[in-house]
Amino acid sequence: MDAVLALENVRKAFSTGFIPQKKEILKGISLSVGAGEIFGYLGPNGAGKTTTLLCVLGLIFPDAGTITMFGRPHLDPAAKERVGFLPENPYFYDYLTAREFLDFYAKLFKVAPAERRDRISRLLKLVDMERAADLPLRKFSRGMLQRVGLAQALVNEPALVILDEPLGGLDPIGRKEIRDIIIRLRAEGQTVFLSSHILQDIEMICDRVAIIVGGRILSQGRLADLISEKVLFTEVEVSGLGPDELSGHGECLSTQAGRALLKVFEERGVEDVLDLVRRRHGKIHSLIPRTQTLEDLFVDMVKQQ
């Protein structure tokens, strides 16, 4: 797989305060994003996610290391032609309407006028903002801005789309819609590089992830390789049995309205509980085997640091 975006040992320090003190934010970031994949970049707040993205986009200059996009240096306009970017908490020129706003960005990519009109209508439809196309952005809600921002990132039909917290500040329906758009981009052959701290989203859509904590990448690879498929424990919800009957079969997590939630560790233990319920004519409400999630992995790594 060709690397669309590759970072090699990127370092960045900022000086802050009245008596400047150097604080290293990125301590040697190396990663590569392959063509046509959705790459998740995750880490806790302040880990250096946004700083990395700003380095890639040429907004800040790394102190050391190299960044290449499409095999070219990342500051090369020919490389930037093919990149779309949605910043975190986007603020835009609030005196423009959504249509004017997209038109402005399309002009920066030198898109011809007729093509511009078509493309903007198509994008407004894609992000479901047709109804607000002629309203000034200052009247937009946070979620609406996020959608228009996404449309803005796609205005040049980029081969690589970089999204900083694309699902932040959206309601569940909005999140699902944006997620669907991201998956559609992959289906159309575009590469997506997104940062997030909402782990469920990453888990659902990303092919590969990198985990950054404290300016270092701790782990990088395919989700399936990072997370073990082994069942850690099984959660069984039963009713019709007294609490003392269940003790010894597993850890009782809660009892509510006659139902008990048990945490059972071994497969044999699960069989025993099922046998017991059958014998006592109880009822099974749910049985969920819990495998390791990205969240477990993430929490482990942050703790280790």
Place this chain on the structure above:
Amino acid sequence: MTVNVIALNTFKEAVRDRVLYLLLFFAAVSIIFSRVLALLTVGDRVKIIKDVGLASISLFGVLMAILIGTGLVYKEIEKRTIFTLISKPIRRHEFLLGKFFGLVVTLAVMVAAMSLIFLAIVFFHTWTVEARLFLAVVYIFLELVLVTAVAILFSSFSTPILSSLFALAFYLIGHFSWSLETLIKKARGTGKTALQILHLVLPDLENFNLKTEVVHGLPLSTANLLYAAAYGLVYTAFVLVLAVLIFRRRDFI
């Protein structure tokens, strides 16, 4: 091309700024007030109207250039709109020049509006159209272009309030630096050389001031006019290059 797009957007932004209209309103009041001042004066009333009118255009033009110019670049960084711009295939100098030209066009429109009021008042007193008044306005505009470049230079690395103070200081120094000439005549030795260097480095905005000549009907030398125009353009270009050099290496966070 890219510069045009950014300049047009800057123009749209600037003309939707309320500060601009407040200043335009007071400029109009000040120009019209010159008529009242003229009533109180002994002698040629038209001279007072011309003098106060031109001074008002100059002063309010400079305030517009500084108050809007210092905010333009800073606001883009502060509100992070610059993130989506610089990540596009735009070179940083194109962004800065776009901002500059957008503001220059805005000022051109504002100076035209103020001049219209001014020329109308003069016309109702003299019933003649004086070409020299246009010339004076054009040189005021050249001065505003330079002040705009200075405002953008400061705002490319500083906050709006500091930049406004710096740019205002530049304007004031520029209008009083000619008095150094008197001091140079009196000084001797190394002091004289130091003063001469200082005089060379400091801006001389009096070059653009044609008020005295125009108001009192004194002759204007072509050589001086050409020198002043060239001085303005070269100085502006120099300040813009400096702004680009600073802007090119800075981080946006």
